[in-house]
Structure formats: C-alpha cells, structure tokens
Amino acid sequence: MWASRVLRTGRFAAPRGCRAQSALTQLRGVLEEELEAIRGAGTWKSERVITSRQGPRIHVDGVSGGILNFCANNYLGLSSHPEVIQAGLQALEEFGAGLSSTRFICGTQSIHKDLEAKIARFHQREDAILYPSCFDANAGLFEALLTPQDAVLSDELNHASIIDGIRLCKAYKYRYRHLDMADLEAKLKEAQQYRLRLVATDGAFSMDGDIAPLQEICRLASRYGALVFVDECHATGFLGATGRGTDELLGVMDQVTIINSTLGKALGGASGGYTTGPGPLVSLLRQRARPYLFSNSLPPAVVGCASKALDLLMESNAIVQSMAAKTQRFRRKMEAAGFTILGANHPICPVMLGDARLASCMADDMLKRGIFVIGFSYPVVPKGKARIRVQISAVHSEEDIDRCVEAFVEVGRLHGALP
Ligand code: PLP
Secondary structure: OOHHHHHHOOOOOOOOOHHHHHHHHHHHHHHHHHHHHHHHHOOOOOOOOOOOOOOOOEEEOOOOEEEEEOOOOOOOOOOOHHHHHHHHHHHHHHOOOOOOOOOOHOOHHHHHHHHHHHHHHOOOEEEEEEEEEEEHHHHHHHHHHHHHHHEEEEEOOHHHHHHHHHHOOOOOEEEOOOOOOOHHHHHHHHHOOOOOOEEEEOOOOOOOOHHHHHHHHHHHHHOOOOOEEOOOOOOOOOOOOHHOOHHOOOHHHOOOOEEEEEOOOOOOOOOOEEEEEHHHHHHHHHHHHHHHHEEEEOOHHHHHHHHHHHHHHHHOOOHHHHOOOOOOOHHHHHHHHHHHHHHHHHEEEEEEEHHHHHHHHHHHHHHOOOEEEEEEOOOOOOOOEEEEEEEEEEEEEHHHHHHHHHHHHHHHHHHOOOO
C-alpha cells in the first residue's frame, strides 16, 4: 500500500491545507540546506546573461560595451551565420513552429527525413536518427541496444550523458582508465564471455581537449570482437580534413560502428542530437529508444538551421581550415608567452593554472578587459588542476586571438602566473 494512503487514513492526519503548508515548509528547508551546501562547497554556478546573438562579440547584461567571447562551442561560427538563420526562418515559415507530437505519432516531416539522410551521408554511414539533444541520443542508445548478455566498456572521463545512458542499460559495465589502452585490453579480455562488447568513448574530451586514440581502440576492438561507439559532440564539423570528426582525423571512419553527436555546437548551435550507424540499429532505435519515442519532434526552424550548416560544410572546408589556423595561432602564442595549454591541437584550449582561486580571479580580470572566458575548478576538474578553458571559433579574427593572448599575459603577470 502507498505510504500516502496510510497517512491520509491515519488517526493523526492534519487538515488538508495545513498538511500542504507543512510539506511545502519542509521542502523549502530541504532545498535551502542543499543550496547552502553547494554555496559552501564553492561550486555554485552562476550564469551570465547574454543580450545579443551568439558570436565572437557579444553583449552581456551588466557589462558595458561589447566583449570578445572565448567560451562557446560555436567552433565554426555558424550559430549566427546569415545563411543558417535564413534557412531556419524559411523552415519556420514553411513547416510551422513545431509538431506538437512525437515522431511516430504525427511528428515526422519531410525535413526530418532529409536531415537524417544528410547526416548519414556526411558521416558516410547507412542511416541516422534525430533526437531532441545528444544527451537524449546517449540516454536512448545503450538501453535500447544492450541486454544483460552484453558488456559495455567506457572511458572513465566520458561525458555525463554517456555515463547516465550506460546506467540505464542492463549490460555488464566496465570502466577503463582514461585513454589507457592496456586497461581497456585487460577489460576486453575479461568481457569475452558476453554476447556483444561495446567500447564507448568521447572522440574529443571537453575538459582537457584531448582526443581518444581511436586507431588503437579500433585495433583492440577488432582483436577482441568488440564494437566501437564514439560521442563526437566536440569533433563533428571540424576535426579531420573535411570536418567529419575524430574518426576521419585518425583514419578509422570504416571501423567506428556507432556515432552520436549534437547539432547544438558546431552545426548551427540550436539544439538536437543524433545517432548514425548501421541501418538495422537505427531501425531498432526508432522502435525502442525512449527519448525518441516519448519526446517531441525537433522544431522545423532547428532542423532548417542544422541542415544548412551541413550544406555549408559539405560545399567547402574553408571554415574548418580557418578554425584550425586560429587554434594554432592561439596555442603557439600562449605557449611562447609561457602558459601551459593542454590538449591535442583542439580548439578547446585549457590554460592550466592549478589553483582554483587563481583561475577564477584571472577569469574575472579577463572580463574586465573585455574577454569572456570561464575558470574551471574542482569538482568539474581534478583538485589542483584548475584552468581557464578558452574555445576558439572560425569567426574569431586574428586580432581577436591576439587581443585575448595579450590580455592573458597582462592578467597572468598581475596574478603571478607568469614571470
Ligand atoms: N556529449 C558530449 C561530449 C557533450 O559535450 C555534450 C554537451 O555538452 C553532450 C553529449 C550533450 O549534447 P546536447 O547539448 O546536444 O544535449
């Protein structure tokens, strides 16, 4: 019997209004305690309010004048690209604001099917399925595919949405040390008894800007009969010669079985995610993936924007090359100035500072100089490894990059982070 029924019929039940009042008072107490604990731990996240479009120059509430933005995932600068906006407006006009329905009831329009076909073509895979976000794609995949007869082997630093997605499935779970191929191999050996073995990794890791060793992962997967899944949120559109992602960068496009990625970063930045891979897998996801089955279709404007972003990428890789050149410029100049930058030539450039307070104070002083960057510290990154994460975009000019480096040097000297 439900506890609430026991209370309702009990001799000491308080009058309805009082009970609701006291439950609310109790809730407020619990919430205040939780919030205080977050403040006390120094992990409170506050949000700056942007009053303009996303782009290299933005306006932020409470800050006078425009500021240079170095902390968006707008890698290719397509979030405010005129052709992307125009395509969104056209889709809005032609197909309406939204579908008021899930895909399988009456929420599939021709543009959803076209975008899925385009995504599959872009990644050179058999088929693709759209989700409201990549968080949803990660939440849907593992539970729909894997059973207790299967095993999943996941890099310990995988994104939270992969971790949550794996939690939802009933497969046996192995966690291998970050990028540690000896550990992955040991776990693959242990996992031989299972029906399917799926290795799951981010392509590029967003805190360190480091890249999964996909050649080695694919070699081990082939040796031990495993499948490879890669989350390409921080790679799709800009890693590899034509922006196909980490698998293109490392020459293993034909060996990665499943890709999940986002439309909410390089591909226009609106929202949406997808899985692309073998046709029967996509068919199964349409039948079983809960975030697909039980959530609304992507709005037409979002579909229009992403579709145009992919067109731009497939027409030319000039934007990809421009972003790569600017990334190199920033990394080279910062290292020459004496800073340590983690990662492998990725536009995520973690400027390592170590101390949490130093990272936070330097980020504040950068903003005073018109540069928007964010400091990351424990528990988002390990203790003693605080950093300011800078993200480069194709639409930063060389002058923007140089201004950012100059501000870092000035602020770094001020705070003793540089000699
Ligand atoms: N996977 C990775 C590696 C991410 O960085 C993110 C977003 O931060 C996601 C998944 C979720 O993507 P989305 O914003 O489309 O839900």
